[in-house]
Amino acid sequence: MKQHRGVVSVVVVVVITAVLWLTATPANPITNLDRIRQTLGGLGLAGMSLCFVLAAKTRPVEAWFYGFDRSFVVHKWLAIGSAGVLAVHVVLREIIGAGSENLVVSLGGLALFLVIAGGAVTLYAKRLPYERWRWIHRLMGLALISGAYHAYSLSAFPLLALSPLGIWMGVLIAVGLVSFVYVVFFYRGVNFRHTGTITDVAKLGNDFTELTITLDEPLRYSHGQYAFLRVFQDGLEDAPHPFSISGGDGKMVTFTIKVSGDFTRDLHDKVQVGTKVALSPPFGHMDFAHGGPRQLWIAGGIGITPFLPYLKENEVTQDIDLFYSFRDKDAGVYADWLAAYAERNPHVAVHLVEFATSGNLDFSDYTLPEGAHIFMCGPLPMMKAYRSYFTEKYPGATITSEGFAFR
Ligand SMILES: Cc1cc2nc3c(=O)[nH]c(=O)nc-3n(C[C@H](O)[C@H](O)[C@H](O)COP(=O)(O)OP(=O)(O)OC[C@H]3O[C@@H](n4cnc5c(N)ncnc54)[C@H](O)[C@@H]3O)c2cc1C
The missing domain is CATH 1.20.120 (Four Helix Bundle (Hemerythrin (Met), subunit A))
Structure with a gap:
């Protein structure tokens, strides 16, 4: 309801x-x-x-x-x-x-x-x-x-x-x-009262930028949430863009940003350490902490970002199956980190799927554990397809999803 x-x-x-x-x-x-x-x-x-x-x-x-x-x-x-x-x-x-x-x-x-x-x-x-x-x-x-x-x-x-x-x-x-x-x-x-400064910029390949931001005051957010970001640097558009918080706690937050258009391309090419930024309050309902003891996570491409802080900043004891689909090795941001993480934490099983070679994620051989909560983030058509697949196969399954577009 x-x-x-x-x-x-x-x-x-x-x-x-x-x-x-x-x-x-x-x-x-x-x-x-x-x-x-x-x-x-x-x-x-x-x-x-x-x-x-x-x-x-x-x-x-x-x-x-x-x-x-x-x-x-x-x-x-x-x-x-x-x-x-x-x-x-x-x-x-x-x-x-x-x-x-x-x-x-x-x-x-x-x-x-x-x-x-x-x-x-x-x-x-x-x-x-x-x-x-x-x-x-x-x-x-x-x-x-x-x-x-x-x-x-x-x-x-x-x-x-x-x-x-x-x-x-x-x-x-x-x-x-x-x-x-x-x-x-x-x-x-x-709406943009959380101000701060970019204190680190990492280029993750040709298409991804990771910004580390040190805020003037701590930001209270739940892992899985996102915020609108404004960047105040000459040559960069200062309009708000939504990004999931991909790590950090308190005064430090990170955003992992894929090049998708003009702003994200300029950000990748030009953003500098020391640039001032402002954030909206955090939004979003991907609340893994209250998602129960068994969870299925489905991430498509850059839709992996909301899942990252929960793994990075938490002692995860729930049983989680993470399916992460991305085009090819270059597009699989954090894939290596996730594979290494799964080696360390037996509660989290990571399935990496390069769809250019292996095709789309296929759940026909997967049995959803009893009472598992499904969290999804990725392209809208992908989420729509898996939502109807799981609701048809498991009527009553709890599904929470985050779309990376508001249109
Ligand atoms: C809730 C949410 C969380 C997101 N988290 C991430 C993330 O962690 N990492 C990441 O790389 N991307 C994320 N995105 C997508 C990101 O906001 C867009 O890729 C980015 O704003 C594109 O801007 P652009 O000017 O480079 O491209 P454009 O060509 O202007 O936009 C490309 C597409 O991005 C969307 N978009 C652009 N600007 C906005 C805006 N101000 N508000 C809403 N949608 C917009 C539109 O659907 C547009 O079609 C998220 C989007 C949403 C809605």
């Missing part, structure tokens, strides 16, 4: 919004079709507001949705749903012939255009640099403001009245606008 409560809350908000619009008393009589049209407009506004709440990447959202990867999926579908209901709202307006074109009506059209443009960008975003994608997304604030102005000016329902509908929409839109202001103006200032 914990993993679904965010989705359930969003559904509840949508249902309450629809019921309030469908049952409210209009200032003047309207047809049923017009009521449906206005309800769809209200749902579009509610959806946009919720999108901003989810985009704010706050701790309550992360905790409530059990991870930003989940809240981002809901965010994406809310945005698509909002665009859909607003489009039908506009079409119904044409069918009903509700009023003439004027500036306030056009503001509603602008909101719809921005939401659809934002949706199109999101679908295209896989090829767009992440920073640019984030900026384009912020135009959605304009969509919410113009859509709200349009609704408050033209709605047949007195939205400014102290009625259930008026209060509900007022609160929803206010929360959406506050979240938007927070995302655009305050997120980077408020």
